[in-house]
Amino acid sequence: MFDSTPIANPAAKPAFYLELDQQLASLIEGEPDAIANAANMSALLYHAMPELNWAGFYFLPEGTDVLVVGPFQGKPACVRIPIGKGVCGTAVAKRETILVPDVHAFPGHIACDAASQSELVVPLIRDGRVLGVLDLDSPRAGRFDADDQIGIERLVARYVANLPA
Ligand code: SME
Numbered sequence: 001m002f003d004s005t006p007i008a009n010p011a012a013k014p015a016f017y018l019e020l021d022q023q024l025a026s027l028i029e030g031e032p033d034a035i036a037n038a039a040n041m042s043a044l045l046y047h048a049m050p051e052l053n054w055a056g057f058y059f060l061p062e063g064t065d066v067l068v069v070g071p072f073q074g075k076p077a078c079v080r081i082p083i084g085k086g087v088c089g090t091a092v093a094k095r096e097t098i099l100v101p102d103v104h105a106f107p108g109h110i111a112c113d114a115a116s117q118s119e120l121v122v123p124l125i126r127d128g129r130v131l132g133v134l135d136l137d138s139p140r141a142g143r144f145d146a147d148d149q150i151g152i153e154r155l156v157a158r159y160v161a162n163l164p165a
Contacts, residue, residue, distance in 0.1 A: 013148060013151060014150075017147070017148075017151025017152070017154065017155070020044070020045075020048055020049075020151070020155065021154055021158060023044060023048070024044060024155050024158055024159070027044060028040065028041065028158070028159065028162050029162065031162075032162075032163070032164040034163055034164075035070065035071060037159060037162065038057045038070050038071040039071035041057075041134075042055050042057065042071050042073050043073055045073075045136065045152075045155075046073035046074065049136070051139065051143050052074075052136060052137065052138055053113055053116060053138065053139045054072065054073070054074030054075065054077065054113055054116065054135065054136070054137035055072060055074060055134075055136050055137070056069070056071055056072020056073060056077070056134075056135060057069075057070035057071055057072060057124075057132055057133070057134055057135070058070060058081060058088050058133050059131065060083075065082060065083045066082050066083070067080065067081040067082075067083070067088055067089060067092065067132060067133065068080055072135075074113065075113045077113070078110055078112045085108060085110065086108055086109060086110035087100055087103070087106060087110070087135070088110075088121050088135055090108070090121075091121040091133050092123055092130050092133060095123055095125060096123065097120070097121065097122045097123070097152075097153060098119075098120075098121045099119075099120050099144055099145075099146075099148075099149055100120070101142045101144070102118060102141050102142070103116055103117060103118060103119055104117075112137075113137060116138065117138060117140055117141040117143070118137075118141050118144055119136065119138070120144040120148060120149060120152060121134070121135050121136075122134045122149075122152055122153055124156060125160070126160050126163065131160070131163075134152065134156050134159075136152065
């Protein structure tokens with residue numbers, strides 16, 4: 001059984017993310033299945049991070065231009081998001097993390113869960129190809145800051161590096 005120890009002080013973000021990264025490592029190292037690892041990573045983030053209402057993946061099947069929802073925690077979500085649409089599709093088009101403090105101020109934001117007020121989307125990029133995104137939603141505006149971005153980008157890098165060749 002995986003021991004998902006509550007992280008002592010979620011307000012101390014750099015230390016929080018270092019510990020979360022160690023928990024992710026112990027969950028996925030040695031396991032090559034991308035879906036299994038995405039499922040466990042979603043559950044880890046959803047339960048460890050305060051103030052989230054959705055945490056999960058959208059994948060971009062090779063040769064397509066539409067993201068498809070993958071493993072997640074939270075309410076049922078939009079299944080398909082074209083590249084360039086919403087926060088997720090924009091992160092793919094720009095090939096960069098998108099931090100949205102107020103989703104109502106983001107043109108084209110796709111409201112899957114009306115509770116979402118802020119969002120952090122990190123693309124999964126390997127060898128120059130975008131494989132999908134990790135999407136985190138919060139019911140609090142301004143929930144995510146630069147420390148969250150750095151911490152989550154490190155976790156996403158671990159997820160991508162762990163994928164089989
Ligand atoms: N808000 C996202 C859609 C996905 S859900 O939040 C789970 C977007 O604008 O791309």
